Structure formats: C-alpha cells, structure tokens
Amino acid sequence: MAGIFPVDVGPQYEGEVIRKGDMYVEFGGPEVKSKFELVTLKSPDEVENEKIEVVGPNIADMKEGASYPMALMIDVAGAGLEKDMEPVLERRIHLYTNYIEGLYHMNQRQDMWLRLNKDSFAKGLNSLEEIGKILMFLYTSEIDIIEKISMTFITDEKKVEELLTEAMKIYNERDEKARGLKEEDVEEFYSCALCQSFAPTHICAITPERIANCGAINWFDGKAAYKLDPEGPIQEVKKGEPIDPIRGEYTGANQLAAEKSMGAYTRVYLHSAFEYPHTSCGCFQAIWFYIPEVDAFGIVHRDFAGETVVGTRFSTMAADTSGGRQVEGFLGLALEYLRSPKFLQADGGIKRLVWAPKEIKEMYKDVIPEDLYDKIATEEDVKNVDELVEFLDRVGHPWVKGEVELPV
Amino acid sequence: MTTTIAVAGKGGVGKTAIAALLIDLLSKKGVVLAIDADPSTNLNDALGLSLRETVGRAREELTEDIKKGRLSPTISKQDVLDMRIMEALVESPKIDLLAMGRPEGPGCYCAANHMLRLSMERLAKNYDYMVMDCEAGMEHVSRQTTQDIDFLLTISDPTMRGITAAARMKELIKEMRTKVGKVYLAVNRVKDGLPQEIEKAIGDFGLDLIATIPEDPYLAELEIKGKPIIELPEDSPLQLRAKEIVAKFGL
Numbered sequence: 001m002a003g004i005f006p007v008d009v010g011p012q013y014e015g016e017v018i019r020k021g022d023m024y025v026e027f028g029g030p031e032v033k034s035k036f037e038l039v040t041l042k043s044p045d046e047v048e049n050e051k052i053e054v055v056g057p058n059i060a061d062m063k064e065g066a067s068y069p070m071a072l073m074i075d076v077a078g079a080g081l082e083k084d085m086e087p088v089l090e091r092r093i094h095l096y097t098n099y100i101e102g103l104y105h106m107n108q109r110q111d112m113w114l115r116l117n118k119d120s121f122a123k124g125l126n127s128l129e130e131i132g133k134i135l136m137f138l139y140t141s142e143i144d145i146i147e148k149i150s151m152t153f154i155t156d157e158k159k160v161e162e163l164l165t166e167a168m169k170i171y172n173e174r175d176e177k178a179r180g181l182k183e184e185d186v187e188e189f190y191s192c193a194l195c196q197s198f199a200p201t202h203i204c205a206i207t208p209e210r211i212a213n214c215g216a217i218n219w220f221d222g223k224a225a226y227k228l229d230p231e232g233p234i235q236e237v238k239k240g241e242p243i244d245p246i247r248g249e250y251t252g253a254n255q256l257a258a259e260k261s262m263g264a265y266t267r268v269y270l271h272s273a274f275e276y277p278h279t280s281c282g283c284f285q286a287i288w289f290y291i292p293e294v295d296a297f298g299i300v301h302r303d304f305a306g307e308t309v310v311g312t313r314f315s316t317m318a319a320d321t322s323g324g325r326q327v328e329g330f331l332g333l334a335l336e337y338l339r340s341p342k343f344l345q346a347d348g349g350i351k352r353l354v355w356a357p358k359e360i361k362e363m364y365k366d367v368i369p370e371d372l373y374d375k376i377a378t379e380e381d382v383k384n385v386d387e388l389v390e391f392l393d394r395v396g397h398p399w400v401k402g403e404v405e406l407p408v
Numbered sequence: 409m410t411t412t413i414a415v416a417g418k419g420g421v422g423k424t425a426i427a428a429l430l431i432d433l434l435s436k437k438g439v440v441l442a443i444d445a446d447p448s449t450n451l452n453d454a455l456g457l458s459l460r461e462t463v464g465r466a467r468e469e470l471t472e473d474i475k476k477g478r479l480s481p482t483i484s485k486q487d488v489l490d491m492r493i494m495e496a497l498v499e500s501p502k503i504d505l506l507a508m509g510r511p512e513g514p515g516c517y518c519a520a521n522h523m524l525r526l527s528m529e530r531l532a533k534n535y536d537y538m539v540m541d542c543e544a545g546m547e548h549v550s551r552q553t554t555q556d557i558d559f560l561l562t563i564s565d566p567t568m569r570g571i572t573a574a575a576r577m578k579e580l581i582k583e584m585r586t587k588v589g590k591v592y593l594a595v596n597r598v599k600d601g602l603p604q605e606i607e608k609a610i611g612d613f614g615l616d617l618i619a620t621i622p623e624d625p626y627l628a629e630l631e632i633k634g635k636p637i638i639e640l641p642e643d644s645p646l647q648l649r650a651k652e653i654v655a656k657f658g659l
Contacts, residue, residue, distance in 0.1 A: 015533065015534075019439060019504060021439070021500070107491045113494075214518065216485060216519035220484065281518075285475060336474075336477050
C-alpha cells in the first residue's frame, strides 16, 4: 500500500489503541453528543461513484487535542447488494478504519468514536478526504459486489444532530427486525461453555429465540464472539434437523448436549420445562418453576429476596435447579427469554404463568397479554399455594379454566 | 510487550504510595497503564489524577442493562463493554488509569467477567508497563485479568502480621490463573534496621527482600497538604528506594 496513501494500511493495525496523549483529534466518543455512522443501499443512479463530501470543518480547521461531532454516511449500490447487508457493511467501518495506521475506531451507530494520532496526521493523513479515499479503496477491494460507493463526512454539529434522529429510526427498525429473527431462519446456533467451571455438564444452547441463561449472550453476541475467538468458550453449532419444532428439539442441539455433558444428557428440549428441559448452570437470571397444585408455573428472579408462593426463596430453589442438570419442572433462564415468541411454547408459554414477583410483571408488561396481566398473582396478592388456588379461581386465570390450547 | 507489575500488601503499609512512585518512574521510560485494584485506597490521588467511573460500575451497568433489556440485540455486549472501559479510562500524557472499583456483589458474573478479561487484555497490550495496586486478596487479579505478572512486589511493615500477609500473597498467587515471574518483598517504615525476628521470618518464608525503606520524613507534610505522593522530593527515602526497585527489576 506504500506510496498510494500517506499512511500504511493493513490488519496489523487492528487493536492499536490511540491514547489521548498521542491523539491529534477525535470524532464522536463520550465528549461529543452528536455522532453516528450509517451505510445505506441506494440505486445506482443515486450514487455518484467515489464522491467524497465534507460538510463542516475539516481536520486542518480543527484544534489539536479536541473532540468534534461526526456523521459518516456511506452510500453503496450494486446489483448483488441487499438491504439486509446494510448493518454488515456498516460494521466494516470499524474494521477498515482500524486497518489504517494511526486511526482508532470504537463502537458503532450513534456511539461511534474515531481517533487520529499525531504521527499519521504529520505523515499526511490530514483531511477527511484522505481517510475517505482509503476507506473506499478497502470497501471496493474487499467487497466486489459494491459497484458504486460515495461518502459524506459531516462535522457540523447542527447538521449531525438533525440527521441523527433519522438514523436512530433506522437503527430501531433494524433492531426490531433482529428481534424477529427465528430459529427457522438460521442454520447455526451457538453454544457457550463459560459456566462449565461451575457446572461441568452444562452447556448453553443459544438460538435467535433462546438467549443464554445468564441473559448476557444472545445469538448475535454468539456470532460476534465466535468470529472474534473461534477457539473460545463460545462455539458455533450446526442446528441440524428439527426433530420436534414445538418443543425445540434439534439434532444439532442434542449432539451438543451429549458431547458437552460427557454423555449425561443426549436430548434437550429448548422450549419446554418437561421431560428433557435445558440444563441450568448457576448463572441464570430467573427460575421458572412448576406448581403441581395448579399444574402451572411461577417465576422468580435473583433480585427477589422474599419467599416465593411455594414457600422457598430464590437461593434455595437455585441450589436445586443449578449444577448443570436437567431438572424437570425447574428451569434456570434469562428474563429476556420471556420476549421470545417460542418462550416455552410447548408448555403454554407465558399463558401458563400464575405467579411472579411484581417487579418482573412490571418489567415485562409488554409481553404479557393484556387480559392475562391482572390474573397473574404477585407477592402482594397471595402468600401461599392455598391462597394462589383461591386467587386463580376468583380471577378466572385462562390456564386454570382450561382455555389455553397447547400447540400441536 | 507489556511488562506487568503487581504491588500488593495488607492495608496501611504504604503500598499505594510505592505503586504510585513506581508508576511515575516508569512513565519516564514509556507509557503506563495504572490499575487501581484496591477499592479501599485511591491510587488516582497518589498520582494526582482525577477519577472517572470504575470498571466495576461499568460491569454492573452492563448487567443491569442486560436485565432490563435496554441494549440493542445486534450490538455485541463485548463491544459495549469495550466502550465503557475506554470511557472509564483516565487519560494523562504518559499514564492512563483504570479504577476497578468494588468486587462484584451477589449474582452471576461469569459472562461479564469473561468479557472484562478480554477488554482488559486488549487494552493492556498498548502499554509498555502495567502496574496494579492490589488489595491483599488480589481478587481483581484473579478474576479480571489473564495477564501474566512479571513482578509481584509485596509490601509489608516491620511487623510479623505484615510479613505473614506478604507470604500468604506469594502462596495465593500460585493458585491463580496468572503466571508470575519474580516475587519480591519490600519492607516499609523500617527504623534502624530490621528487627531480628522479622529478618528470620523473611528467611523462613523464603521471601526475597528487595528493599527496606525508612520512615519518610516528607510524607506527613504532603499528606497534610493533600498533595499527590509523586511530588515527594528526589531525596526522599521512598523516592530513592522506588528507583532502586525499578533498577533491580532491570527495567
């Protein structure tokens, strides 16, 4: 690359952190309110190929050591490109800017943060156009389906602020779409073995519709972590064939359980608390527990210090649930799993919930059907199972009345 | 390559002062990442630096955001944590500082600590030296860093309790995931040489004595004025011994 650009370019510069002491200027980051980066797919006639536009002050006009607003907007066109690729292409900003000697990029979207160091500035990387040229070179040489590309760098605070509102809408739409991703849409699941030091037979199966028990690692995290460290505790798992799509039994997940539990478990239902429930580590955010008297479930989370409706506390119940075992009727899980369309669907899902701490009910109000909300008892309504039975009869809980149909 | 030094000792033996002086000396040879891994002391004050958020707080916030479902599903939490660590970093010309804050409360931090280790590891690579001011249990060293330690400097006062604590730390570090190069002992606030009993205990425990430091006459005045330790004059006993320690480390 020497000769074409004022600074060197290559993967060897990834992971290079630019300290404040070495920094010439920075864009975005914690000191700056308005910043974002966005890649948009356009039609070929909307993109003026290789055009770089700068709106607002350029690097030469900037004060050394200071922080500036930034909107980096990249437009691309190409017959082979699809709308779904926008976030992927946008993430490449992170990769490619970090390939550039003396540039350091962090985060993404409305949290972007870009630092330029003094050395590279002195070597001639002294305008946004220069940075843009290198980025374009990387985009077009690495991704050949990009036929046209243009870039706009906006450093004018007002303008960035205006456009940010639009960008936020796009980010939210993407997130909504991601939340709608289904097990049927993907070929890969991920497995996480981070808790095996505590529970040697436990392995978390992570699907687009089942977040890890701790709530910290969803399917997208799994994908990112595996890419970052293919030898690490998070591994890619082939989904395999669905054996029972309702209970969430897949050949891939079964094989994973068999291998990682050292043969202790050979089958796992990802979406049922009966027969072959998912194992529980010690790290789950909540416990989903069976209440035999009403043939329904309660849920309790780690933060709830009081007694549950069955008379035990989270800590006691956790001891019986954890350790990497399949315990029928007891499931350690992430609260966020409540938002999954497949949430324990084989058992009736959230419609079979009869008791929950008030905090959980309030936190997940949006996923509880409106006509069910007041029929789920909390610690304020009932103190024991007898009172629960009476409560459920009185309010006419749909599960107790036999109105909930299980999927077949 | 980053040279990693852990300074550890029981409370009140002058460990933070010595760590600060080592950091200051090393910052004249390269860039230093200072880690305040003792929630009961303030390494930043000793260095004359301000304080931002602690790493512990960043981790708590991440777990809270996860619990409340406040994060974008597509942005990896590792990236979120990387960013928050960078935001917690106190940056000065030659020394950057991270305060670890309190160890985690009840609950599960397997995933969060794993991510934290990765973040810290990636950050540390960019410095010539990493110096950690550790509490006696060295909890943070064991949980949040995978970094091998080149030098463990234990600090004690001339008391049997202090020496025993130093010996215990030497043992403790063996049980951790980190590999440790050399382990040394420095005894602070020594008047007219080491008492015989103490000298014997050091030998019995197999501790390698690198320095004895007399009571520093300049320290009290500095403390009264609330000035950073690194402003101790060149001829102060602490400064002189810190220089000797760096020389004996071969740095």
